[in-house]
Amino acid sequence: MPDDGIDQDAFRKFEHDGWNSLSDGYHDHWEHLTPQIIPLMLERTGVGVGSLVLDIASGPGYAAGAAAAMGARAIGIDLAENMRDLAAANFPDAAFQLGDAEDLPFAGDSFDVVTMNFGVLHFPDAEKALAETFRVLKPGGRLGFTAWEGPEGSALGMATAAIVQEGTVKVDLPQGTPIFRFAEHAECARVLGAIGFEDIASTNTMLTWHLPRADALMESFRQATARMSALLGAQDPAKLPAIKAAMTEACKPFDNGTTTDLPMPAVLTVGRKP
Template sequence: MANVLLDDFSKLEHEAWTRVTSLYDKSWANLTKQFIEPLLNAVGVQPGMKVLDVACGPGYVSHAIHSKQAIPIGVDFSSSMIQLAREFYPDIKFVEGDAQALNFPDREFDAVVMNFGMLHLSKPELAMAEARRVLRTEGRFGFTVWAGPDRSPTANVMFDNIMKYADQNVNMPEAPPSYYFSDEKLTTELLQRSGFDNVTFTDRLIEWIVPNAEYYFNTELNAGVRTGTFLRRQTPETLSVIKQAVIEAMQQFYDGNSYRLRFCGCVVAATKK
């Protein structure tokens, strides 16, 4: 295990990511990969640039950086994710490490990116500070987060039914709000306080085509981290009620052949002052 902050939320995240490593490529990948190109465009990746891919997971972003003839290094706190990334992309350097305490020198990178990692950190403001530290002057820091359920039609289905039917008192560690960084004003202010300017913030609505109505619920349950853990801590009876409600609500996304789920993500980028 990398030298990560060992608070209860970080422990939950680390244990969960270790558990779902083998499932990620067959579940969430087709959703999160759709944000890679917009993220790299937001930070202006060019040939020859040295780019740090934080919370790199299986290495998809690092691979895209390499394809642009830039020089990626991927870092993740999960040794199993790093192992998977090395298997997928043996020509790219991947190392274990904590986004909140990066083991790299100051001013080492031209850009730092994080694809859906911020919401999995117990101290995301430390990750911002670390990104700034390892960036060269006027380097760009970019990250993606999920928009709140009010802007994300399919996520709203899960959120509404969890709020309606789940036991909200199951034991979960204290954690930052799931959708804090989907607020443009708050995110811009935090980046500015952290030493960044020229902030850009763009919502991106995408489709995730899945084969059946159960797919999204089962993916959250079996391959989800924060939401998945919350669901698995429900009683079997409660879980069954939530699942049935979500499946029924999924019918609105059925086009006669498949289920076209719609999610909104935010692509955020800023320049080191």
């Protein structure tokens, strides 16, 4: 086990297996959530007609698909086979392949733009993955990546607080990158600056998760996200009704009678390879 406490192989397998089994659930529940920030990411990275774009941790293909729709030549890469297949079915105008963000199967100086939408917190070694983006970018090319902000003021924090209150977060799961690490502008600037990026800028943006009802949060998290699904799966089953009730209570202030609109603040960070 390395000094940072992350067993990299165990975490990579956990992520692969989790996302591979949750690909359809992720798409069902978050198809309208994570894409909300993609137009800003593509604008800030300068994607246009003919740009060569690599989208890392492409999941169901949203960012690569959006870039292709703008006339870019887009490739998405993901660790999970089922995500790759779902992306290929969703966005036939982009190309999707399997691969690891920490060991990209591309030559240096290849891409005009690299995007990574809510991918960075899923890599065992985030610095290594970010250094890989620098390697494959052409000089002058831009990286854009996003991360969730929280826990305060986020549905992620609301769900975690309910588990702390009625269950436990002290469960035996592989540890990875701390979930909110790349919400810190200074940390993004430090890590990207050390790699060699210039013109680094982070921007806070509010995304909204539209749930059908206040009591849908626990099941939606369970069906859509690898870490929260595993955390809920590790709870004493007898405590799940109380956890669900606490999550529902936390959601009620956001219920408008038709939908429950939960805040999901996020941070977009962009850097340029000199």
